[in-house]
Amino acid sequence: MNCPACKNEIKQAHRCPICDLDIDLYRKIKSISIGLYNKGLEQAHNRELTDAIDSLTKAVEFDKSNVDARNLLGLVYFEMGQVGQALTEWVISTHFKKEDNIANDYINQIQANPRKLEMYNDSIRMYNQAIEYIRQRSEDLAIIQLKKAIQQSPNFVEAYCLLALCYIAQKDKSKALSYIEKVLEIDISNPKAIRYQKELKSTLRPQATERARTVGKHEQKRTANTYFSPLGQIVGFIVGAICTAALLFILVIPDKTNHLNKQIADLNTENQRLEGELAKVTRESQETITSLEEEIAKMAETNEELQQKQNAIEEAQKITQAENLYKNNNVAEAASLLMSIDADNIPEASKTAYNTLADKVFKDAGRYHYNTGLNNYSKGDYTNAKLNFEKSFLYVKDQYYSDNALYYLGRIYETEKNIEKAKEFYQQAIDQYKGTDGAANSKKRLNSLQ
Template structure:
């Protein structure tokens, strides 16, 4: 079975799994399965559209729009994502309501972090009223209710969230927490206060002859009826002015305000749609960049492999015909990357190398010794680097040692030290490793002596300066 066919089968398997979970409102599980389906095949239109529906069912409308816009970019015609997007856009103010709900949700998070639970609860209630299927808002509101010990209200919000997504881990964890709190709380008897309210009615009592007259105190104020009339008129005027201001005046500007609100809602819908499109395009661009980098790496690796095969086949042909010099064959063989060859190519490479490399190592090592003795360190380095590339441990590390010494003579101490250190680590017990260790130790000893000499020179200069000062004072 081809590699691409396996990927298609895996993508379809996880799509079917996500569809089953979505049918029983296991939204969290459906999201996980559908994302995995898109990992195997990001062009699976059905999986991407279903993922958008699942997000929409959880109240995550922005994420849903992103998936549908991506789906539309993959397949612009005969795609149900076009229908989903148009249905959201054709409902006046829906995107604005959702955007407002998200803003209220974010504000409530900030308020809760500042110990403003009461204000956060008010904001979340507004968010849920604007966007009833917003699972995250229900969960946060339930958490705040638990924090403020309003457990009945918390259970109500969690039941709503559970209906929207039956397997959401956050919802299930909060429900379990409430159950544990109920078990741990002792039963408390509720005190019911009982008490009658005494009604005290103020009265005026006086006697006329043998009779006692009891009269309500309000009757005392009859003598102020003129003042009451004036007050009633004043109150009537104020009420009339209030009615004029609060009822009639708003009605005059309602038409103008309505048109303004419609324009604001229209602009908000366009902005929300454009933001979703921008987010979708960014996601698609990142995917294309990742795929492009992988393609470039594969392309470079493929080119290197092809070049190595061509060189090996060409050299093997000339090696068999004996119509190419050893030097020319070596230059070609050193360009080959053996790890990129397959079994057949590697076999031919090793066949040529087994015969060619020992001869050339011996020849180049001898040439390098002569160049080193004559002071041609560049030539010695060039020859020895080829020897080390063919056989790093040639002559028990002596070739690598001579290369380090050539770098040292040339004044490139860092490169020399790298080779010395490699000899010490990889060829312990060999003569070359001992020589390399002595060279490193000699550098350390020389460095210490130079530092001490510098200190002595500084002290001598200081003494001389002190003597000069004394002489000047004597004068």
């Protein structure tokens, strides 16, 4: 296998000879991720979808490159009507495995049917609109939107739950229960649906319970009248009870007392033995828990270390990509890519190259976007002009044209009737670039707006 951090080939070593990564621990992390994937697969087969999401999410947390777990997580989200979440997982999966990845097929199938994708988007929009109606206390309108959402996306679990909640608010608990049972047909482990079902079933039975109590009282009354009405039977019963008690006291109770005392002694002995065993098991369990917690903490630390190294490698690759773009005169793309790099994650060996490249690229990109912005501004294309001036000022702030970039941004916002924003840019040009044409022009415009 290859080291996941530095890609060095490793045969039998327990640690990478190049970067000193703990290979045994890395294998353990991979093994835990696979185990969680298998658990999630079984839960998905059993339609325990919420539990499956929990297991599969943990699987990809331990090993973000576990594409099988990520693809299955996307399928589970899709089955619950959460298409956006499903697409997110599949896109991430294709990042880790571009070829021979079934996630590509899933994405293509959705993209090949734009009408279906539009229906999913409509269902989300209707669901959000329903939430807004509920905030306005308009449950009737919310119900209409949710029913439409379910028609567009028949497995939209959250829509079913919210619809049930609306019916609960309208005190139509039978309808609410029918929608909750539909949720549990899709996802038998949905905690929200299980809680709603329990509450609804408990409130739908009070009449039957009350009838049972009434029948019990009448039966008890009838029985009492049957056995205790005649006075002679009462006297006979009392005399018989006294005689029986005397006989028990004389003949039976002493023997029973001795037997019970022996049982109590035996139970005390057994109780002491069980307490000893319980203390032993508790002690051993605590030791096991402590050991597992230490191992999990170590795994998490290693996972974090791997993540940091992976991020560093990715940032170094971005520098190389930006350099190639710059050499091919793609200045704007190179600057955008460099701006996305997290400077804290750049390897020490690459920091000098990054700083040198960034200095050249940002200067050229700033000038390019400024000139493009001027061209847009002269043509009346204020939207693109504003975008280019903002990018120019983002990349460099110490060039001969930086003051004018702020001035033109102020003019554009003034044209758009956003006077407060225009004043902000004029004031910034005045404060930061005193003595320049941009500052002087900004001061004139600012005075005219006062």
